[in-house]
Amino acid sequence: MAEPELTNIKSPRVKAARRLAKRAFRDRDRAFLAEGAQAVREALALPGVTVELFATAEAGTRHADIVAAARQAGVPVFGASGEVMAELAQTVTPQGLLAVCRFVHVPLAEAVPGGASLVAVLAHVRDPGNAGTVLRTADAAGADAVVFTDASVDPYNGKCVRASAGSLFHLPVVTAAPVAETVRHLKDSGLRVLAADGAGTRTLDDVDLAGPTAWIFGNEAWGLPEEVLKLADEVVRVPIYGRAESLNLATAAAVCLYASARAQRAAAAR
Amino acid sequence: MAEPELTNIKSPRVKAARRLAKRAFRDRDRAFLAEGAQAVREALALPGVTVELFATAEAGTRHADIVAAARQAGVPVFGASGEVMAELAQTVTPQGLLAVCRFVHVPLAEAVPGGASLVAVLAHVRDPGNAGTVLRTADAAGADAVVFTDASVDPYNGKCVRASAGSLFHLPVVTAAPVAETVRHLKDSGLRVLAADGAGTRTLDDVDLAGPTAWIFGNEAWGLPEEVLKLADEVVRVPIYGRAESLNLATAAAVCLYASARAQRAAAAR
CATH class of the missing domain: 3.30.1330.30 (Ribosomal protein L30/S12)
Structure with missing residues:
Protein backbone atom coordinates (compact mmCIF):
# COMPACT_ATOMS: atom_id res chain seq x y z
CA MET A 1 0.00 0.00 0.00
CA PHE A 103 -25.32 8.54 1.03
CA VAL A 104 -26.77 7.29 -2.25
CA HIS A 105 -30.50 7.91 -1.76
CA VAL A 106 -32.39 10.25 -4.05
CA PRO A 107 -35.64 12.25 -3.79
CA LEU A 108 -38.86 10.37 -4.48
CA ALA A 109 -39.60 12.31 -7.68
CA GLU A 110 -36.21 11.33 -9.08
CA ALA A 111 -36.47 7.66 -7.99
CA VAL A 112 -39.96 7.28 -9.41
CA PRO A 113 -40.37 9.42 -12.52
CA GLY A 114 -43.32 8.94 -14.84
CA GLY A 115 -43.16 5.57 -16.57
CA ALA A 116 -41.98 3.46 -13.64
CA SER A 117 -43.54 0.02 -13.67
CA LEU A 118 -42.53 -1.70 -10.42
CA VAL A 119 -41.76 -0.09 -7.05
CA ALA A 120 -41.35 -1.60 -3.57
CA VAL A 121 -42.27 0.48 -0.52
CA LEU A 122 -41.05 -0.63 2.91
CA ALA A 123 -43.43 0.76 5.52
CA HIS A 124 -42.81 -0.13 9.17
CA VAL A 125 -40.14 -2.72 8.29
CA ARG A 126 -37.97 -2.75 11.40
CA ASP A 127 -35.51 -5.60 10.91
CA PRO A 128 -32.52 -4.41 8.87
CA GLY A 129 -31.79 -7.92 7.56
CA ASN A 130 -35.34 -8.21 6.22
CA ALA A 131 -35.16 -4.74 4.69
CA GLY A 132 -31.88 -5.53 2.93
CA THR A 133 -33.27 -8.82 1.64
CA VAL A 134 -36.33 -7.06 0.20
CA LEU A 135 -34.04 -4.50 -1.44
CA ARG A 136 -32.00 -7.30 -3.02
CA THR A 137 -35.16 -9.09 -4.17
CA ALA A 138 -36.66 -5.90 -5.62
CA ASP A 139 -33.44 -5.39 -7.58
CA ALA A 140 -33.54 -9.00 -8.83
CA ALA A 141 -37.19 -8.64 -9.83
CA GLY A 142 -36.29 -5.58 -11.90
CA ALA A 143 -37.99 -2.97 -9.73
CA ASP A 144 -37.45 0.68 -10.69
CA ALA A 145 -36.97 1.88 -7.11
CA VAL A 146 -37.28 1.00 -3.44
CA VAL A 147 -38.77 3.46 -0.96
CA PHE A 148 -38.08 3.27 2.79
CA THR A 149 -40.74 5.25 4.66
CA ASP A 150 -39.97 7.28 7.77
CA ALA A 151 -41.34 4.46 9.94
CA SER A 152 -38.89 1.91 8.53
CA VAL A 153 -35.33 0.97 9.39
CA ASP A 154 -32.40 3.02 8.06
CA PRO A 155 -31.23 1.53 4.71
CA TYR A 156 -27.66 2.45 5.71
CA ASN A 157 -27.77 0.22 8.79
CA GLY A 158 -24.83 -2.21 8.44
CA LYS A 159 -27.03 -5.31 8.48
CA CYS A 160 -29.28 -3.87 5.79
CA VAL A 161 -26.31 -2.94 3.58
CA ARG A 162 -24.91 -6.46 3.92
CA ALA A 163 -28.26 -8.22 3.33
CA SER A 164 -28.79 -6.11 0.21
CA ALA A 165 -25.68 -7.79 -1.28
CA GLY A 166 -24.79 -4.72 -3.33
CA SER A 167 -28.32 -3.86 -4.43
CA LEU A 168 -28.27 -0.64 -2.39
CA PHE A 169 -25.93 0.62 -5.12
CA HIS A 170 -27.96 -0.78 -8.03
CA LEU A 171 -31.30 0.97 -8.05
CA PRO A 172 -32.70 4.28 -6.79
CA VAL A 173 -33.44 4.17 -3.08
CA VAL A 174 -35.52 6.72 -1.18
CA THR A 175 -35.26 7.03 2.57
CA ALA A 176 -37.36 8.52 5.39
CA ALA A 177 -40.28 9.14 3.03
CA PRO A 178 -43.64 10.07 4.60
CA VAL A 179 -46.03 7.29 3.58
CA ALA A 180 -49.04 9.41 2.55
CA GLU A 181 -46.92 11.65 0.34
CA THR A 182 -45.25 8.57 -1.14
CA VAL A 183 -48.53 6.90 -2.05
CA ARG A 184 -49.85 10.12 -3.58
CA HIS A 185 -46.77 10.42 -5.76
CA LEU A 186 -46.93 6.77 -6.82
CA LYS A 187 -50.57 7.13 -7.84
CA ASP A 188 -49.87 10.39 -9.67
CA SER A 189 -47.10 8.54 -11.51
CA GLY A 190 -49.59 6.03 -12.88
CA LEU A 191 -48.83 3.14 -10.53
CA ARG A 192 -51.51 1.05 -8.89
CA VAL A 193 -50.69 0.87 -5.19
CA LEU A 194 -51.17 -2.56 -3.60
CA ALA A 195 -50.73 -3.15 0.12
CA ALA A 196 -49.47 -6.65 0.86
CA ASP A 197 -51.24 -7.74 4.03
CA GLY A 198 -52.97 -10.76 5.48
CA ALA A 199 -56.08 -8.57 5.85
CA GLY A 200 -56.56 -8.56 2.07
CA THR A 201 -59.82 -10.04 0.80
CA ARG A 202 -58.35 -10.83 -2.61
CA THR A 203 -55.26 -12.96 -3.08
CA LEU A 204 -52.33 -12.55 -5.40
CA ASP A 205 -53.90 -15.18 -7.69
CA ASP A 206 -57.05 -13.06 -8.16
CA VAL A 207 -55.43 -9.75 -9.03
CA ASP A 208 -54.37 -8.65 -12.50
CA LEU A 209 -50.76 -7.62 -12.12
CA ALA A 210 -50.00 -6.72 -15.73
CA GLY A 211 -49.99 -2.93 -15.19
CA PRO A 212 -47.54 -0.63 -13.38
CA THR A 213 -47.62 -1.54 -9.70
CA ALA A 214 -46.21 -0.35 -6.39
CA TRP A 215 -46.21 -2.82 -3.49
CA ILE A 216 -46.30 -1.68 0.14
CA PHE A 217 -44.82 -4.12 2.65
CA GLY A 218 -45.40 -3.78 6.38
CA ASN A 219 -44.09 -4.80 9.73
CA GLU A 220 -42.66 -8.28 10.37
CA ALA A 221 -45.04 -8.97 13.25
CA TRP A 222 -48.19 -6.97 12.70
CA GLY A 223 -48.28 -6.03 9.02
CA LEU A 224 -49.62 -2.63 7.99
CA PRO A 225 -51.62 -0.16 10.10
CA GLU A 226 -55.17 0.68 9.10
CA GLU A 227 -54.25 4.16 7.84
CA VAL A 228 -51.76 2.71 5.36
CA LEU A 229 -54.18 0.01 4.20
CA LYS A 230 -56.70 2.79 3.47
CA LEU A 231 -54.23 4.69 1.32
CA ALA A 232 -53.71 1.73 -1.03
CA ASP A 233 -55.82 1.06 -4.10
CA GLU A 234 -56.24 -2.50 -2.90
CA VAL A 235 -55.12 -4.79 -0.06
CA VAL A 236 -53.83 -8.10 -1.39
CA ARG A 237 -52.72 -11.17 0.50
CA VAL A 238 -50.38 -13.94 -0.51
CA PRO A 239 -52.52 -17.08 -0.50
CA ILE A 240 -51.70 -19.68 2.15
CA TYR A 241 -52.41 -23.10 0.67
CA GLY A 242 -51.09 -25.12 3.59
CA ARG A 243 -51.28 -24.75 7.35
CA ALA A 244 -48.70 -22.02 7.97
CA GLU A 245 -50.22 -19.01 9.67
CA SER A 246 -48.33 -16.54 7.53
CA LEU A 247 -45.18 -15.99 5.54
CA ASN A 248 -41.98 -14.30 6.61
CA LEU A 249 -41.95 -10.68 5.40
CA ALA A 250 -39.05 -11.01 2.95
CA THR A 251 -40.56 -14.21 1.57
CA ALA A 252 -43.96 -12.63 1.02
CA ALA A 253 -42.32 -9.65 -0.67
CA ALA A 254 -40.43 -11.99 -3.01
CA VAL A 255 -43.61 -13.80 -4.02
CA CYS A 256 -45.42 -10.48 -4.70
CA LEU A 257 -42.58 -8.79 -6.59
CA TYR A 258 -41.89 -11.80 -8.78
CA ALA A 259 -45.60 -12.30 -9.49
CA SER A 260 -45.68 -8.69 -10.72
CA ALA A 261 -42.48 -9.04 -12.76
CA ARG A 262 -43.78 -12.18 -14.38
CA ALA A 263 -47.23 -10.78 -15.18
CA GLN A 264 -45.77 -7.57 -16.63
CA ARG A 265 -43.38 -9.52 -18.84
CA ALA A 266 -46.10 -11.91 -19.99
CA ALA A 267 -48.32 -8.92 -20.88
CA ALA A 268 -45.49 -7.21 -22.77
CA ALA A 269 -44.86 -10.38 -24.78
CA ARG A 270 -48.48 -10.66 -25.89
CA MET B 1 -48.90 -24.72 38.87
CA PHE B 103 -38.71 -36.27 16.95
CA VAL B 104 -41.47 -35.84 14.40
CA HIS B 105 -39.74 -36.84 11.16
CA VAL B 106 -40.98 -39.77 9.13
CA PRO B 107 -39.42 -42.10 6.53
CA LEU B 108 -39.26 -40.81 2.96
CA ALA B 109 -41.78 -43.38 1.67
CA GLU B 110 -44.30 -42.24 4.25
CA ALA B 111 -43.69 -38.50 3.67
CA VAL B 112 -43.95 -38.84 -0.09
CA PRO B 113 -46.45 -41.55 -1.01
CA GLY B 114 -47.75 -41.88 -4.55
CA GLY B 115 -49.88 -38.88 -5.53
CA ALA B 116 -47.77 -36.16 -3.93
CA SER B 117 -47.75 -33.01 -6.03
CA LEU B 118 -45.24 -30.60 -4.43
CA VAL B 119 -42.12 -31.46 -2.42
CA ALA B 120 -39.19 -29.32 -1.27
CA VAL B 121 -35.75 -30.91 -0.86
CA LEU B 122 -33.06 -29.05 1.11
CA ALA B 123 -29.68 -30.25 -0.09
CA HIS B 124 -26.57 -28.63 1.40
CA VAL B 125 -28.58 -25.92 3.17
CA ARG B 126 -26.37 -25.04 6.13
CA ASP B 127 -27.99 -22.02 7.76
CA PRO B 128 -30.71 -23.17 10.17
CA GLY B 129 -32.62 -19.89 9.83
CA ASN B 130 -32.79 -20.31 6.07
CA ALA B 131 -33.83 -23.95 6.41
CA GLY B 132 -36.63 -23.07 8.82
CA THR B 133 -37.83 -20.27 6.54
CA VAL B 134 -37.96 -22.65 3.56
CA LEU B 135 -39.90 -25.15 5.68
CA ARG B 136 -42.41 -22.42 6.61
CA THR B 137 -42.70 -21.31 2.99
CA ALA B 138 -43.17 -24.89 1.73
CA ASP B 139 -45.97 -25.30 4.27
CA ALA B 140 -47.59 -22.02 3.15
CA ALA B 141 -47.32 -23.05 -0.52
CA GLY B 142 -49.15 -26.28 0.29
CA ALA B 143 -46.22 -28.66 -0.19
CA ASP B 144 -46.82 -32.31 0.68
CA ALA B 145 -43.46 -32.78 2.40
CA VAL B 146 -40.03 -31.29 3.06
CA VAL B 147 -36.90 -33.44 2.82
CA PHE B 148 -33.63 -32.49 4.56
CA THR B 149 -30.76 -34.43 2.98
CA ASP B 150 -27.83 -35.75 4.99
CA ALA B 151 -25.71 -32.79 3.85
CA SER B 152 -28.17 -30.24 5.26
CA VAL B 153 -28.61 -28.70 8.68
CA ASP B 154 -30.54 -30.54 11.40
CA PRO B 155 -34.26 -29.55 11.23
CA TYR B 156 -34.36 -29.80 15.04
CA ASN B 157 -31.72 -27.09 15.46
CA GLY B 158 -33.31 -24.41 17.66
CA LYS B 159 -32.97 -21.66 15.05
CA CYS B 160 -34.57 -23.85 12.40
CA VAL B 161 -37.48 -24.76 14.69
CA ARG B 162 -38.05 -21.07 15.48
CA ALA B 163 -37.77 -19.91 11.85
CA SER B 164 -40.26 -22.60 10.80
CA ALA B 165 -42.86 -20.83 12.98
CA GLY B 166 -44.68 -24.07 13.77
CA SER B 167 -44.47 -25.56 10.26
CA LEU B 168 -42.15 -28.32 11.51
CA PHE B 169 -45.31 -29.75 13.11
CA HIS B 170 -47.57 -29.16 10.09
CA LEU B 171 -46.29 -31.32 7.29
CA PRO B 172 -44.23 -34.50 6.94
CA VAL B 173 -40.51 -33.81 7.33
CA VAL B 174 -37.73 -36.23 6.40
CA THR B 175 -34.25 -35.82 7.82
CA ALA B 176 -30.74 -37.04 6.95
CA ALA B 177 -31.93 -38.46 3.63
CA PRO B 178 -29.26 -39.51 1.11
CA VAL B 179 -29.83 -37.30 -1.94
CA ALA B 180 -29.53 -39.95 -4.68
CA GLU B 181 -32.01 -42.25 -2.95
CA THR B 182 -34.33 -39.29 -2.38
CA VAL B 183 -34.35 -38.26 -6.02
CA ARG B 184 -34.93 -41.85 -7.14
CA HIS B 185 -37.93 -42.14 -4.83
CA LEU B 186 -39.34 -38.77 -5.95
CA LYS B 187 -39.09 -39.80 -9.61
CA ASP B 188 -40.60 -43.21 -8.89
CA SER B 189 -43.47 -41.39 -7.18
CA GLY B 190 -44.27 -39.50 -10.37
CA LEU B 191 -42.69 -36.16 -9.49
CA ARG B 192 -40.57 -34.18 -11.90
CA VAL B 193 -37.38 -33.23 -10.06
CA LEU B 194 -36.19 -29.66 -10.65
CA ALA B 195 -32.91 -28.37 -9.26
CA ALA B 196 -33.07 -24.63 -8.47
CA ASP B 197 -29.67 -23.25 -9.39
CA GLY B 198 -28.16 -20.27 -11.16
CA ALA B 199 -26.53 -22.75 -13.55
CA GLY B 200 -29.91 -23.51 -15.12
CA THR B 201 -30.25 -22.71 -18.81
CA ARG B 202 -34.02 -22.35 -18.58
CA THR B 203 -35.72 -19.96 -16.22
CA LEU B 204 -38.79 -20.40 -14.08
CA ASP B 205 -40.76 -18.46 -16.71
CA ASP B 206 -39.93 -21.02 -19.41
CA VAL B 207 -40.83 -24.20 -17.55
CA ASP B 208 -44.29 -25.76 -17.41
CA LEU B 209 -44.97 -26.21 -13.71
CA ALA B 210 -48.48 -27.64 -13.91
CA GLY B 211 -47.47 -31.23 -13.07
CA PRO B 212 -46.28 -32.83 -9.82
CA THR B 213 -42.92 -31.29 -8.96
CA ALA B 214 -40.11 -31.67 -6.45
CA TRP B 215 -37.71 -28.74 -6.02
CA ILE B 216 -34.13 -29.21 -4.82
CA PHE B 217 -32.56 -26.17 -3.12
CA GLY B 218 -28.82 -25.91 -2.51
CA ASN B 219 -26.23 -24.14 -0.48
CA GLU B 220 -26.54 -20.46 0.44
CA ALA B 221 -23.16 -19.57 -1.08
CA TRP B 222 -22.42 -22.05 -3.84
CA GLY B 223 -25.72 -23.64 -4.83
CA LEU B 224 -25.81 -27.31 -5.79
CA PRO B 225 -22.86 -29.58 -6.58
CA GLU B 226 -22.55 -31.06 -10.06
CA GLU B 227 -23.57 -34.55 -8.94
CA VAL B 228 -26.89 -33.26 -7.61
CA LEU B 229 -27.55 -31.14 -10.72
CA LYS B 230 -27.07 -34.31 -12.79
CA LEU B 231 -29.63 -36.24 -10.77
CA ALA B 232 -32.38 -33.72 -11.51
CA ASP B 233 -34.68 -33.88 -14.52
CA GLU B 234 -33.88 -30.24 -15.18
CA VAL B 235 -31.88 -27.37 -13.72
CA VAL B 236 -33.97 -24.21 -13.50
CA ARG B 237 -32.94 -20.73 -12.44
CA VAL B 238 -35.02 -17.91 -11.06
CA PRO B 239 -34.73 -15.11 -13.64
CA ILE B 240 -32.86 -12.00 -12.54
CA TYR B 241 -34.46 -9.03 -14.28
CA GLY B 242 -32.40 -6.36 -12.55
CA ARG B 243 -28.77 -6.07 -11.52
CA ALA B 244 -28.68 -8.29 -8.43
CA GLU B 245 -26.20 -11.12 -8.81
CA SER B 246 -28.48 -13.66 -7.21
CA LEU B 247 -31.30 -14.13 -4.75
CA ASN B 248 -31.10 -15.15 -1.12
CA LEU B 249 -31.76 -18.91 -0.81
CA ALA B 250 -35.03 -18.66 1.12
CA THR B 251 -36.27 -15.98 -1.28
CA ALA B 252 -35.47 -18.08 -4.36
CA ALA B 253 -37.21 -21.07 -2.78
CA ALA B 254 -40.31 -18.96 -2.12
CA VAL B 255 -40.47 -17.80 -5.74
CA CYS B 256 -40.09 -21.39 -7.03
CA LEU B 257 -42.56 -23.00 -4.62
CA TYR B 258 -45.22 -20.37 -5.16
CA ALA B 259 -44.77 -20.50 -8.93
CA SER B 260 -45.44 -24.25 -8.73
CA ALA B 261 -48.42 -23.87 -6.41
CA ARG B 262 -49.94 -21.25 -8.66
CA ALA B 263 -49.38 -23.22 -11.89
CA GLN B 264 -50.80 -26.41 -10.37
CA ARG B 265 -53.89 -24.59 -9.14
CA ALA B 266 -54.41 -22.84 -12.47
CA ALA B 267 -54.14 -26.20 -14.28
CA ALA B 268 -56.59 -27.84 -11.89
CA ALA B 269 -59.08 -25.01 -12.46
CA ARG B 270 -59.00 -25.43 -16.23
Missing part, protein backbone atom coordinates in the same frame (compact mmCIF):
# COMPACT_ATOMS: atom_id res chain seq x y z
CA ALA A 2 1.17 3.53 -0.66
CA GLU A 3 -0.35 4.81 2.57
CA PRO A 4 1.07 3.68 5.90
CA GLU A 5 -0.90 0.95 7.66
CA LEU A 6 -3.30 2.04 10.38
CA THR A 7 -2.60 0.02 13.50
CA ASN A 8 -4.11 2.20 16.21
CA ILE A 9 -7.83 1.75 16.84
CA LYS A 10 -7.82 5.11 18.57
CA SER A 11 -6.54 7.05 15.57
CA PRO A 12 -8.97 9.81 14.53
CA ARG A 13 -9.53 8.27 11.10
CA VAL A 14 -10.49 4.90 12.54
CA LYS A 15 -12.72 6.49 15.16
CA ALA A 16 -14.46 8.66 12.55
CA ALA A 17 -15.26 5.60 10.44
CA ARG A 18 -16.17 3.42 13.41
CA ARG A 19 -18.85 5.74 14.68
CA LEU A 20 -20.74 5.41 11.36
CA ALA A 21 -22.09 2.20 12.89
CA LYS A 22 -24.50 4.57 14.65
CA ARG A 23 -27.34 6.23 12.77
CA ALA A 24 -26.89 9.65 14.41
CA PHE A 25 -23.33 9.87 13.08
CA ARG A 26 -24.34 8.52 9.68
CA ASP A 27 -26.99 11.23 9.40
CA ARG A 28 -24.54 13.90 10.56
CA ASP A 29 -21.78 12.87 8.13
CA ARG A 30 -24.20 11.72 5.42
CA ALA A 31 -21.99 8.66 5.09
CA PHE A 32 -22.12 4.93 5.89
CA LEU A 33 -20.00 1.78 5.88
CA ALA A 34 -19.98 -0.87 3.15
CA GLU A 35 -18.22 -4.11 4.07
CA GLY A 36 -16.81 -6.85 1.89
CA ALA A 37 -15.56 -7.21 -1.67
CA GLN A 38 -18.97 -7.31 -3.33
CA ALA A 39 -20.31 -4.16 -1.66
CA VAL A 40 -17.08 -2.23 -2.17
CA ARG A 41 -16.93 -3.16 -5.84
CA GLU A 42 -20.50 -1.94 -6.36
CA ALA A 43 -19.80 1.27 -4.44
CA LEU A 44 -16.75 2.02 -6.60
CA ALA A 45 -18.84 1.49 -9.73
CA LEU A 46 -20.83 4.59 -8.76
CA PRO A 47 -18.67 7.69 -9.32
CA GLY A 48 -18.22 9.91 -6.29
CA VAL A 49 -19.73 7.53 -3.76
CA THR A 50 -16.67 6.00 -2.09
CA VAL A 51 -14.94 8.39 0.32
CA GLU A 52 -12.15 6.10 1.52
CA LEU A 53 -11.24 2.43 1.55
CA PHE A 54 -9.69 0.36 4.35
CA ALA A 55 -8.00 -2.92 3.45
CA THR A 56 -6.01 -5.46 5.39
CA ALA A 57 -2.75 -6.55 3.73
CA GLU A 58 -4.26 -9.93 3.01
CA ALA A 59 -7.47 -8.55 1.46
CA GLY A 60 -5.50 -5.90 -0.44
CA THR A 61 -3.50 -8.66 -2.12
CA ARG A 62 -6.48 -10.93 -2.76
CA HIS A 63 -8.56 -8.06 -4.17
CA ALA A 64 -5.81 -6.12 -5.91
CA ASP A 65 -8.28 -5.24 -8.69
CA ILE A 66 -10.56 -3.46 -6.23
CA VAL A 67 -7.70 -1.55 -4.62
CA ALA A 68 -6.45 -0.54 -8.07
CA ALA A 69 -9.93 0.63 -9.07
CA ALA A 70 -10.13 2.74 -5.91
CA ARG A 71 -6.76 4.37 -6.57
CA GLN A 72 -7.69 5.03 -10.16
CA ALA A 73 -10.86 6.76 -8.97
CA GLY A 74 -8.81 8.89 -6.61
CA VAL A 75 -10.20 7.19 -3.52
CA PRO A 76 -7.68 7.14 -0.62
CA VAL A 77 -6.79 3.58 0.34
CA PHE A 78 -5.61 2.86 3.88
CA GLY A 79 -3.91 -0.30 5.01
CA ALA A 80 -5.51 -1.61 8.20
CA SER A 81 -4.14 -4.02 10.74
CA GLY A 82 -6.32 -6.97 11.68
CA GLU A 83 -7.13 -5.23 14.93
CA VAL A 84 -8.23 -2.03 13.18
CA MET A 85 -10.37 -3.98 10.72
CA ALA A 86 -12.01 -5.90 13.58
CA GLU A 87 -12.80 -2.55 15.21
CA LEU A 88 -14.32 -1.12 12.02
CA ALA A 89 -16.16 -4.16 10.74
CA GLN A 90 -19.58 -5.14 12.09
CA THR A 91 -19.21 -8.80 11.19
CA VAL A 92 -17.68 -11.57 13.27
CA THR A 93 -15.31 -12.64 10.51
CA PRO A 94 -14.48 -9.44 8.59
CA GLN A 95 -13.65 -9.83 4.90
CA GLY A 96 -10.84 -7.28 5.24
CA LEU A 97 -12.31 -4.63 2.91
CA LEU A 98 -14.44 -1.77 4.12
CA ALA A 99 -15.43 1.49 2.45
CA VAL A 100 -16.80 4.74 3.82
CA CYS A 101 -19.47 5.77 1.32
CA ARG A 102 -21.54 8.89 0.77
CA ALA B 2 -49.49 -28.13 40.41
CA GLU B 3 -45.81 -29.03 40.18
CA PRO B 4 -43.25 -27.14 42.28
CA GLU B 5 -41.34 -24.43 40.43
CA LEU B 6 -37.88 -25.34 39.19
CA THR B 7 -35.44 -22.72 40.40
CA ASN B 8 -32.12 -24.56 40.19
CA ILE B 9 -30.40 -24.49 36.81
CA LYS B 10 -28.33 -27.48 37.95
CA SER B 11 -31.31 -29.73 38.61
CA PRO B 12 -31.16 -32.95 36.53
CA ARG B 13 -34.39 -32.13 34.70
CA VAL B 14 -33.16 -28.70 33.61
CA LYS B 15 -29.77 -30.07 32.59
CA ALA B 16 -31.37 -32.89 30.59
CA ALA B 17 -33.49 -30.41 28.65
CA ARG B 18 -30.69 -27.85 28.30
CA ARG B 19 -28.32 -30.24 26.56
CA LEU B 20 -30.89 -30.76 23.76
CA ALA B 21 -29.44 -27.54 22.37
CA LYS B 22 -26.70 -29.85 21.05
CA ARG B 23 -27.33 -32.17 18.14
CA ALA B 24 -25.50 -35.16 19.64
CA PHE B 25 -27.85 -35.15 22.63
CA ARG B 26 -30.91 -34.58 20.43
CA ASP B 27 -29.96 -37.61 18.36
CA ARG B 28 -29.32 -39.69 21.49
CA ASP B 29 -32.61 -38.77 23.16
CA ARG B 30 -34.53 -38.45 19.88
CA ALA B 31 -35.94 -35.22 21.31
CA PHE B 32 -35.65 -31.46 20.74
CA LEU B 33 -36.75 -28.12 22.15
CA ALA B 34 -39.66 -26.04 20.88
CA GLU B 35 -39.79 -22.46 22.22
CA GLY B 36 -42.64 -20.01 22.39
CA ALA B 37 -46.43 -20.14 22.44
CA GLN B 38 -46.90 -20.79 18.74
CA ALA B 39 -44.48 -23.73 18.56
CA VAL B 40 -45.75 -25.27 21.79
CA ARG B 41 -49.36 -25.00 20.67
CA GLU B 42 -48.55 -26.76 17.38
CA ALA B 43 -46.57 -29.46 19.19
CA LEU B 44 -49.46 -30.16 21.54
CA ALA B 45 -51.79 -30.49 18.56
CA LEU B 46 -49.84 -33.60 17.54
CA PRO B 47 -50.66 -36.43 19.98
CA GLY B 48 -47.67 -38.02 21.69
CA VAL B 49 -45.12 -35.41 20.58
CA THR B 50 -44.75 -33.22 23.68
CA VAL B 51 -42.73 -34.89 26.45
CA GLU B 52 -42.80 -32.07 29.01
CA LEU B 53 -43.55 -28.37 29.20
CA PHE B 54 -41.69 -25.64 31.09
CA ALA B 55 -43.51 -22.38 31.81
CA THR B 56 -42.67 -19.29 33.82
CA ALA B 57 -45.40 -18.10 36.17
CA GLU B 58 -46.03 -15.12 33.93
CA ALA B 59 -46.27 -17.19 30.71
CA GLY B 60 -48.35 -19.85 32.46
CA THR B 61 -50.92 -17.19 33.33
CA ARG B 62 -50.85 -15.50 29.95
CA HIS B 63 -51.14 -18.81 28.10
CA ALA B 64 -53.42 -20.64 30.52
CA ASP B 65 -55.10 -22.34 27.53
CA ILE B 66 -51.82 -23.94 26.45
CA VAL B 67 -51.00 -25.12 29.95
CA ALA B 68 -54.51 -26.56 30.29
CA ALA B 69 -54.16 -28.35 26.94
CA ALA B 70 -50.87 -29.86 28.07
CA ARG B 71 -52.35 -31.13 31.34
CA GLN B 72 -55.35 -32.55 29.52
CA ALA B 73 -52.98 -34.43 27.22
CA GLY B 74 -51.14 -35.84 30.24
CA VAL B 75 -48.02 -33.78 29.54
CA PRO B 76 -46.13 -32.88 32.74
CA VAL B 77 -45.98 -29.10 33.23
CA PHE B 78 -43.13 -27.61 35.26
CA GLY B 79 -43.02 -24.11 36.61
CA ALA B 80 -39.69 -22.48 35.81
CA SER B 81 -38.06 -19.49 37.42
CA GLY B 82 -36.86 -16.73 35.12
CA GLU B 83 -33.32 -17.95 35.63
CA VAL B 84 -34.17 -21.53 34.66
CA MET B 85 -36.07 -20.35 31.56
CA ALA B 86 -33.10 -18.18 30.54
CA GLU B 87 -30.88 -21.26 30.90
CA LEU B 88 -33.19 -23.43 28.78
CA ALA B 89 -34.19 -20.95 26.11
CA GLN B 90 -31.96 -20.21 23.14
CA THR B 91 -33.38 -16.75 22.56
CA VAL B 92 -32.30 -13.49 24.12
CA THR B 93 -35.79 -12.62 25.32
CA PRO B 94 -37.44 -15.98 26.09
CA GLN B 95 -41.21 -16.15 25.71
CA GLY B 96 -41.48 -18.18 28.89
CA LEU B 97 -42.86 -21.37 27.32
CA LEU B 98 -40.66 -24.24 26.19
CA ALA B 99 -41.47 -27.86 25.38
CA VAL B 100 -39.32 -30.94 25.07
CA CYS B 101 -40.67 -32.75 22.02
CA ARG B 102 -40.13 -36.18 20.47
